[in-house]
Amino acid sequence: MQDQPVIPRQAGREPHLFLTDDQLLQGIELMFFAYREFTSDPDRILERFRYGRAHHRAIHFINRSPGITVNRLLTILGVTKQSLNRVRRRLMADGMIISRVGTEDRRERHLYLTESGRALERQLSEAQRRRMRAAYRAAGPDAVQGFRRVLENIMDDPVRQLARSLGED
Amino acid sequence: MQDQPVIPRQAGREPHLFLTDDQLLQGIELMFFAYREFTSDPDRILERFRYGRAHHRAIHFINRSPGITVNRLLTILGVTKQSLNRVRRRLMADGMIISRVGTEDRRERHLYLTESGRALERQLSEAQRRRMRAAYRAAGPDAVQGFRRVLENIMDDPVRQLARSLGED
DNA sequence: TGGCTATGTCAACAATTCTGACATATTATC
């Protein structure tokens, strides 16, 4: 995803944007409303399984990085292991994910989606991808670049690095 | 993470983009991580008051539309009145907001921030505005435009209308 | 007057998160 370096514009001086508090408040509200809409499609699907967003997030990132360890998943999700374990236990009981003992380090557990898990993931992901695709197309390619640049800059550096590292596994 | 550029493909009136699933997944993850970062600053402040995000949202929208009715706030927040009332009661007990009987329709209650409420709002808002301002400046004006366009298009029409109506009150 | 609207409240329940404590297996280090 290294299109362009996101941070350093002109070393020394930043482009001087005049941003009123009202413009910034609008941006804040856009984030609030868009995020809510953005999660509404998967939420409806999850209801049918009586799963919540925590289950969705686990499924998403296990799909994104098959064989991910519990520790790595905890780092990405930013929750406690107790919290994740409740979700993980349920997903394992339901046959959505499986856990394999690590070959190099036998303390580690590597998580994978089962066929059922992949099916659910596709359903959830499809709903969100459809919305993203429609929004991208309606906004146009330049807007997409800008969207990504702003979101990346909203993150602090450690999280930005983490987000960028995800496709690389 | 293969960097597939977002390629504009001409066809018809709307700009057609060729979007891989991977690009869309990246967008989805950007939303997830950016939103989490975006809420982290106010979360830290709220902790000191033992308030949660529900309190923040109420404060935000009451500040944005002083004198807003309970019903309107419920519509914006998309929660039940029981859920909002728990938050409202606490904020009123703490002297952060006040409620005034409507002059035209005496059934309505109009909500306002008190001086304490405004002080807290400024604190919360300042943290988020600072982050937004920094992101906007780093990304540049064109990116901001694109950011807003994509987020608006992520919303379904009713919510988009609602979001747009907010500055107008 | 009767019906609808706006608001408020009580109670019970569910989901998600946290902290803290404790346990086990495995790896790394001295």
Add this chain to the structure above:
DNA sequence: GATAATATGTCAGAATTGTTGACATAGCCA
């Protein structure tokens, strides 16, 4: 080989936020 550190798992209790359902009051309107 003994000890420390790491990775994982579990139990228990608490806080926040959300839900449904039921019920009550006040005020507007036809």
